[in-house]
């Protein structure tokens with residue numbers, strides 16, 4: 001488990017070491033969604049995101065390890081933006097259950113409290129993927145929204161697309177940030193399965209380019225390269241490909257044999273092969 005407080009502590013440490021940190025916006029409960037930048041300002045960049053799914057907070061820990069590792073590296077071209085925890089409310093809910101509301105005014109967020117309390121009767125908080133309103137943020141983007149094979153139309157622990165695309169402050173914040181940065185490419189971390197996804201209906205020329213980059217990334221990862229979209233839709237990667245026309249990748253870390261909820265130790269075997277991935281992506285996207 002990796003909580004928003006732990007992330008804040010680690011961001012503060014990197015800021016003290018000279019890394020630029022900022023916030024891309026706020027969650028439903030008003031928590032900051034932090035971002036960090038390493039490299040040269042004003043050049044081309046890529047965006048790395050993680051923990052858009054509540055139960056996947058270990059991906060945020062991985063991304064912070066990447067930032068720490070790469071901040072002293074020579075980068076090809078410009079720089080790398082990290083958004084380690086797109087869903088801070090969800091990650092805290094997965095860690096603490098209804099304790100995620102501690103410290104907030106007792107009369108505030110009555111609807112969210114009632115909803116999450118009801119939903120957690122069926123699903124333990126540690127298994128949730130959604131945000132604090134029961135929306136799965138990674139099916140809330142305007143890219144084939146509502147056409148995913150596993151989409152559902154009611155709030156829940158996972159797969160709820162929301163009332164409309166970008167209904168959630170977290171997805172709106174990531175959209176605005178991505179549009180402002182105009183990255184060459186994006187990389188989204190999820191868990192689990194050790195897979196790399198790159199396809200979402202792009203035209204043949206873009207598909208050839210993106211598959212080539214995916215192949216290079218996977219030389220480092222040694223995961224399973226997936227050439228289809230697996231009937232998913234509405235994800236951040238999907239939106240980057242369809243709306244921004246840029247290469248975008250989803251990496252599922254951690255051996256599929258490890259059960260949810262994942263334990264801290266489950267991350268360790270995947271750290272080394274991922275540390276350099278953002279640097280490789282920046283290099284490949286710059287050359288593409």
Ligand SMILES: [Zn+2]
Nearest residue numbers: 053056190191
């Ligand atoms: Zn995920």
